[in-house]
Amino acid sequence: MNPASNKRHVIDTVFVICLLLLFLISALTIIAIGASIYKKNVAQTSENYAQRVSIAYVTEKVRQSDQDGKVFVQELFGQNVLVFQQEVKGDLYNTFIYSYDGYLMELFARDDLNNFYPQTGQKILKIHSFDVEKTNDNLLKATVTEEDGSEEAVFISIHSN
Numbered sequence: 430m431n432p433a434s435n436k437r438h439v440i441d442t443v444f445v446i447c448l449l450l451l452f453l454i455s456a457l458t459i460i461a462i463g464a465s466i467y468k469k470n471v472a473q474t475s476e477n478y479a480q481r482v483s484i485a486y487v488t489e490k491v492r493q494s495d496q497d498g499k500v501f502v503q504e505l506f507g508q509n510v511l512v513f514q515q516e517v518k519g520d521l522y523n524t525f526i527y528s529y530d531g532y533l534m535e536l537f538a539r540d541d542l543n544n545f546y547p548q549t550g551q552k553i554l555k556i557h558s559f560d561v562e563k564t565n566d567n568l569l570k571a572t573v574t575e576e577d578g579s580e581e582a583v584f585i586s587i588h589s590n
Contacts, residue, residue, distance in 0.1 A: 476577070483533055483554050483573040484583045487511065487526060487561075491569065494524070497589045502563045506547045511561045511571070514540065525550065528559035533573070 494500050494513035503512045503525075511526040521540035528534065529547040536550035557574040564570050564584070572582040 480575055480581050483556055484581050486553060487571045488583060488585055490526060491585045495587055495589050500587055502561055509561050528556060531555060533559055
């Protein structure tokens, strides 16, 4: 038996432990960096989502309702409101798109109703404000201000007369 081969040094054990600790620290650092990058991406994606969805929602509603004279802007609740008019079983109904209490709202009501409240509408998306104006006979300008103050505007063409 060789007495030199049976000797174990403390340095061997310390070296293995140091390698394991180095591996552990490296793994935790990589995980922390990845989590930070993921968090930034999620925040940016949600911000872009809110901006694009509100404008896309309004644009799509205009395109769906684009019939002769059925899309117009009206002053209601002390603001400009986007109105889509449709006939259901001989009765006229209006869909109103407006902002109220920090939300983009949608309200569906009969045309002959004169008294209704803005809070009765359906909350669509959290925003700061919504403004719409008719720039000419066939063009609407919709502006959405997000909660963070960023503003997104879109011009929507009305194809029907």
